[in-house]
Amino acid sequence: QVQLVDAGGGLVQAGGSLRLSCAASGRTFSSYAMAWFRQAPGKEREFVAAISWSGTNTHYADFVKGRFTISRDNAKNTVYLQMDSLKPEDTAVYSCAAAEVFTGWGADDYDYWGQGTQVTVSS
Numbered sequence: 001q002v003q004l005v006d007a008g009g010g011l012v013q014a015g016g017s018l019r020l021s022c023a024a025s026g027r028t029f030s031s032y033a034m035a036w037f038r039q040a041p042g043k044e045r046e047f048v049a050a051i052s053w054s055g056t057n058t059h060y061a062d063f064v065k066g067r068f069t070i071s072r073d074n075a076k077n078t079v080y081l082q083m084d085s086l087k088p089e090d091t092a093v094y095s096c097a098a099a100e101v102f103t104g105w106g107a108d109d110y111d112y113w114g115q116g117t118q119v120t121v122s123s
Helices: none
Strands: 004-007 010-013 018-024 033-039 046-051 058-060 068-073 078-083 092-099 117-122
Touching (some): 018 033, 033 078, 046 068, 046 078, 058 068, 078 092
Antiparallel strands (some): 033 092, 046 058, 068 078
């Protein structure tokens, strides 16, 4: 098993940047596919970005392409989400997730979840 702890959220003005981190426990972190999801009030959870176990492959939702970057440091058991050019519609609780075996980009494809970190973008 793996435990995930999200951090780095906060309040930022539109156009600003934030860097989220997700620290994982467990010796097998490097074998997990990782992803970030978000959920805004009154809306369903949605996929944001994913990265393969090696970091070689990444995938992004269309609405964050060119603005967000997912990365990982397996030596530190940490995955990151660099968010630039933030918009008010990016306001949500962001959660990282881990999959023992990559099967897709839906929430059901991930086995473990962080507690979430609030990102608020003011206009």
